[in-house]
Amino acid sequence: MAAIPKAVSRSVPAIRPRLEVWLWAFMRISGVLLIPLAFGHLAIMHIINNVHNINACFVYYRWNVLFWWRVYDALLLFLAYIHGLNGLRYVIDDYVHHRGWNRALKRVAFIGGSLVILAGTIALIGGVRVTALPQGCPPLG
Amino acid sequence: MAGAETVLPEGARNRWRTSEQAWAPASGLKAIVQEIPRYQGRIHQWAWVANRVTGLGTLLFLTVHILDTSLVYFAPVWYERALVLYRHPLFGLGELILVGCVLWHGLNGLRIAISDFRPRLWAAETQGRLILWTLVAFLALYIPTFFIMGNVILQKSILGR
16 A cells, blocks of 8 residues: 655755765754854844944954954854855755756855855955055054 | 555556656746745745745855955955945845844754754644744844844934934
8 A cells, every 4th residue: 555656766866865964964053053153243243333333454353352253253154154055055956957957056056155165264364464454453563 | 654645546656656856846936936825834834935035045145245254355445345335225224134034044943953853843733833933033133133233224324424
């Protein structure tokens, strides 16, 4: 009476099942970590401060006075963006069934996303150069 | 659920067996939009739809935001120009929507993560209640945020004080 047929071949092959399980766990773990990280970031940058009093000087002081802000921002960058890219992969797999388009879109997302993370990482390490500070912003030390 | 299998008619069974896309939801934007009301998944489905939409919206914003913040290192002059652009009221509206997206995605995601580790919670009725609580938490956080941020947009971006 078993009504459910055995394996139905999928038009979109999943990436290796073991990796899929790790990504499932990553989505949960990063998601839970992102709640304090992202909500805290929003509270500080969008509610307590806002786009009207943030400038290069603000970023310079935030990143240089307390080193841990860079760690905070790095965590936010990696966790949030990888979480988002993997979410995009789920959406592409759900709706784009054409094998070629599916693969192409995921490849574009992966390469583009890697470049975005790379740009963010370089900026986080490089920081704000003293020569680039706006007027009325004394450099530290 | 033992003994509760649905027996499909022979024709449908063969179609399902041979169809390559038996597992998949609709393909193509029009089909997706048509399928959403047809599924009738009540509040559970809308929580899921909202999760997808807010997630994609946040990803789009993140892409722009990481790139513009990296300008502070690569091209500081352009960083200041980007900030001037962000002070426009339209971007203020976008910022309000963004904060709503992140709030919903975070709270709803927390519900999913907790339910995954306590699978008994996945009972449809329990989920219905949990989703309502998620909505209450969302509104409790978002309404004050909306007024604080809206006030800044009104005072600074629109009235220029």
